[in-house]
Amino acid sequence: MQHNTCHNTEEFPDELPSGTLLLHGQYQIERYLIRGGFGITYLARDSLDRRVVIKECFPHMVCCRMHGLVQAKRREQQDQFDSLLRHFLREARRLAHLSHPNIVGVHQVFEENSTAYMALDHVDGMDLLSVVEEDPGRLTPDVIRDMLTKALGAISYVHSESILHRDISPDNILLDKLGNLTLIDFGAAKEHASREGRALSSLLAVKDGYSPQEFYLRDITQGPSSDLYALGATFYHLITGQAPPDSQQRLAAVAAGANDPFAPLDAETGDYTGEFLDTINKALEIFPEDRIQTADDWIEIIDPERRKQAALARAGKDKTIRVKISKLVADTNRNLRKAAKPGPKKRQGPARANGPGDPAAKQAPVDAGKSPTKPVDIFGNPIENVEAWLWDQDRIAESQPPPNRRQPRVKAMPVLRTLPDIHYPPAPEAEMPKPLPPIGRPLRPTLLRSLIGRLVAVGFYPPKPH
Numbered sequence: 075m076q077h078n079t080c081h082n083t084e085e086f087p088d089e090l091p092s093g094t095l096l097l098h099g100q101y102q103i104e105r106y107l108i109r110g111g112f113g114i115t116y117l118a119r120d121s122l123d124r125r126v127v128i129k130e131c132f133p134h135m136v137c138c139r140m141h142g143l144v145q146a147k148r149r150e151q152q153d154q155f156d157s158l159l160r161h162f163l164r165e166a167r168r169l170a171h172l173s174h175p176n177i178v179g180v181h182q183v184f185e186e187n188s189t190a191y192m193a194l195d196h197v198d199g200m201d202l203l204s205v206v207e208e209d210p211g212r213l214t215p216d217v218i219r220d221m222l223t224k225a226l227g228a229i230s231y232v233h234s235e236s237i238l239h240r241d242i243s244p245d246n247i248l249l250d251k252l253g254n255l256t257l258i259d260f261g262a263a264k265e266h267a268s269r270e271g272r273a274l275s276s277l278l279a280v281k282d283g284y285s286p287q288e289f290y291l292r293d294i295t296q297g298p299s300s301d302l303y304a305l306g307a308t309f310y311h312l313i314t315g316q317a318p319p320d321s322q323q324r325l326a327a328v329a330a331g332a333n334d335p336f337a338p339l340d341a342e343t344g345d346y347t348g349e350f351l352d353t354i355n356k357a358l359e360i361f362p363e364d365r366i367q368t369a370d371d372w373i374e375i376i377d378p379e380r381r382k383q384a385a386l387a388r389a390g391k392d393k394t395i396r397v398k399i400s401k402l403v404a405d406t407n408r409n410l411r412k413a414a415k416p417g418p419k420k421r422q423g424p425a426r427a428n429g430p431g432d433p434a435a436k437q438a439p440v441d442a443g444k445s446p447t448k449p450v451d452i453f454g455n456p457i458e459n460v461e462a463w464l465w466d467q468d469r470i471a472e473s474q475p476p477p478n479r480r481q482p483r484v485k486a487m488p489v490l491r492t493l494p495d496i497h498y499p500p501a502p503e504a505e506m507p508k509p510l511p512p513i514g515r516p517l518r519p520t521l522l523r524s525l526i527g528r529l530v531a532v533g534f535y536p537p538k539p540h
């Protein structure tokens with residue numbers, strides 16, 4: 075290939091002009107959008123007149139365009155350009171295999187003009203840097219919380235595919251009018267375990283304020299918590315209006331025995347819980363081992379529903395859960411028995427405790443004055459009228475199909491006497507705890523879920539590591 079020293083001139087501009095056709099006319103460039111370290115981004119139309127975004131591999135430090143073709147600026151930069159081109163293609167193909175509602179979709183990856191292109195879904199929205207600078211009122215605490223959960227979902231997925239994004243920052247996250255969030259710009263992404271060549275690492279964009287300290291040095295291990303640092307910095311910026319101090323400065327200060335110049339978010343920062351803000355502070359720890367380690371861990375802390383689901387999933391695998399539930403049920407029963415008066419032999423129908431003027435309400439609470447123990451249900455809710463509660467329990471029990479035809483159902487057992495019907499993964503016989511003999515009806519799955527939810531809420535489950 076001929077190597078002329080080339081510069082961006084009017085005759086040979088770096089950007090493709092509007093109207094340029096690519097891939098045999100399948101795409102037509104509408105206009106140039108922006109240029110970054112690795113490439114040029116254009117707005118374009120596809121053959122079905124849909125709007126798309128085209129990214130062109132164009133690392134302008136080492137290449138230029140002459141007579142329509144992209145080439146290394148100087149002969150000695152050819153290897154570097156080739157290696158960046160290979161990286162662009164590899165990552166474009168990897169991105170094309172990702173499929174997630176919060177990750178930009180890839181239409182096509184192709185080579186032309188001695189370089190490579192990817193055609194992406196066009197997101198009709200703004201990047202978060204523009205939002206925080208031009209329309210910060212849009213970033214309410216509810217919107218921020220929702221965006222963080224979605225961004226973490228996308229990052230968790232990317233990491234599960236063994237990919238690190240490595241360029242998470244407000245300008246690489248788009249927000250559309252409906253509040254949908256899209257992670258873009260996988261130009262710096264790489265496989266967890268892979269090592270990039272010198273060409274890529276020399277060009278690897280570090281973004282002050284967002285990049286963790288390990289991105290500034292070669293040969294330092296990068297991992298999922300590196301992306302989480304950048305995500306923490308992004309949300310720190312969205313919440314406070316400015317990015318945290320750059321991580322190298324922070325590292326230098328701490329190494330010199332001075333204070334870390336980073337000001338952590340605290341409860342005074344807007345309408346957020348301390349727990350939520352602490353997750354961002356924790357992601358922004360200087361040293362990787364002090365950070366939140368996985369996107370899923372982070373989601374579990376900020377999203378109670380996910381925490382419950384995760385606890386349920388763990389409970390399904392935890393062989394000790396039966397013992398814990400038995401203990402909780404036994405404790406509840408003990409309390410209930412202590413408090414309950416012997417009831418009449420035949421029950422007379424609903425005696426609701428809470429209706430005003432209801433004569434039943436006058437019977438209750440049982441022994442309220444004498445007994446210091448107040449009866450509670452399995453969820454710890456006080457039972458005002460034990461008789462009414464027992465009647466309700468019978469009614470519920472009768473509406474359930476019998477668990478096992480051969481087993482007589484025990485009527486009017488007011489409290490839980492049986493172990494939940496959990497499906498365990500196959501395990502060696504010897505390791506399984508001996509199930510207690512079932513006496514009453516089995517717990518319904520919804521009841522079991524609530525019960526485990528309750529265990530999680532009171533900190534009884536999952537077990538704390540010793």
Ligand SMILES: Nc1ncnc2c1ncn2[C@@H]1O[C@H](COP(=O)(O)OP(=O)(O)O)[C@@H](O)[C@H]1O
Pocket residue numbers: 107108109110111112113114115127129178194195196197198199201245246248258259260261
């Ligand atoms: N799929 C897309 N839809 C809409 N705008 C996009 C899309 N991809 C990129 N952009 C816009 O172009 C900008 C640059 O794209 P990006 O992929 O981040 O490349 P760069 O490597 O130049 O940072 C983004 O900040 C965003 O404003």
Ligand SMILES: [Mg+2]
Pocket residue numbers: 110245246259
């Ligand atoms: Mg970008």
